[in-house]
Amino acid sequence: MTTLLVHLLTTSALAQAPGDFGIPLKVLAPADLLNAWGDGTTVGSPAVASHTVAGNGNPPILMLYETRITAASTACPAGTWGIGLAYRFGGGDFTDTGPVVTPDQDFYTCVAAHPSIVALDNDTWLIYFKAEQDPDTCNPKAQWGCDRYPGIGRFILQYNGRNGNVLNYSVTSVDTTPVLTQVAQNMGYPSVMFADGEFHMAYGQFPDIYLTSSALSGAYNTPAYPSLTSGISATGWEEDELYTPSLLCRTNADFALYAGGRIYDSTGTIVDQGIGRFDSTDLSNWTEDANGPLLRSSNGDPALRHATMVSSGGHTGFGLFYTETNTSGINEMWLTTTLLWDRKDIDVQRCP
């Protein structure tokens, strides 16, 4: 009761029309990772889904995240990065299960990061991630070549059933071939939904957002032009960059794309960033929400990195997972939610 009342007071009394987001909650930090995997500097890029299990009224929330494993090197200038899986049944912190992908095969010898999750059915999820390889040790005969950014990897997470109160899950190996292999630039933060018989993937490629669709999960074409171009909003909140998209389907012909926007000064320093929403019925023509950005650092909101918007209750409630750097320079995962956010009723981004 107290929780609800506090939330009502902190959001409705002080709410700004577009957002109504409440006080954020830290949900995962590098120190929380199982067996201290990673180098302790960062957790980020959340990809979130809920799993409804028959007979369990307390569905676990699944979260894929990235963490750095080793620092920058000549071979891997961004360091080496892997992907872990964490979960929680109630509110509060996530519990980590450790790494599910670490740098390994031909095309992700340096980085497996920026995970994105999309449901294939009630108990199976496809996870995509951004890959980076060391061009000096790549396989020159591979079809994806020796670009540092060879495309996007994918693997499966599946629920295997329940033994008493234990919910069992499995992951597969990463598919041996990347998808979207013609993206040879530093793209990132793919966000994927399934709607109207196709997968739809949005991703950031500085300074814009691109979108590509495919009936098969491994057959995306590389779009020649961005779907959303930065610097078109009248309010200018995304003047210099659009990034970190979250693609959501309300129906098979009603879509929302939440994206980060940034403004840089002449030295390249970020002076403002926020999160805004665009709507579309055809995934081609997008209209910015008339209320402007939901959150904005110039309004006192955190500098939202790696933001992932998740909806619940048929797009009535919203949870925004994001990364924030603490005063020690450590990246931690946070969650801020709207009043109607319901962690037991997270929407599945699958609109047949």
Next chain:
Amino acid sequence: MSALLLLLACGGTDAGEVAPAPTPEPVTSPTPSPAPTTGPTTPEPDDMAFALSDGPVAPDELRVVIAGVDVLCDGEGGAWLGVETVGAPTHITVTPWRDGVAGDPLQLELGGDEGDAFRLHSLDTLVEACETTTWQWQVEARDTSACRWSGPDALALAPTDDCGA
């Protein structure tokens, strides 16, 4: 206010989550506010556990799932039929439906390598009225199966066998 009273009276519906202690930065909230928490308002099991496989599993340990389906009509009576699966399928058929009537099932050749989690299976065939045909995809594995509808009448036909579109 009435909505507020209703929510309070009902104990809420697992409303938005708030931090248990003051946090370093506000989100769209210019003044700090106390944030005590009393936890969830509905009874929940506190002994649920989560177990993840110890390393990656082989495809034949997965329940078979259809990842995607695609039909490419060439406009001259020919078509490419493709289905992407997860798991280890042993038999795949696709049945054309026109005007609510099923045609003869077609068998797709199994593709990909058995060790691959993602496998693409396809068939080049002749199809009457390809663009207006609805397709019922059925994938069998050792002890699991999956199905899917695609095409113009998919949403109407999907409820007939609970396969989904």
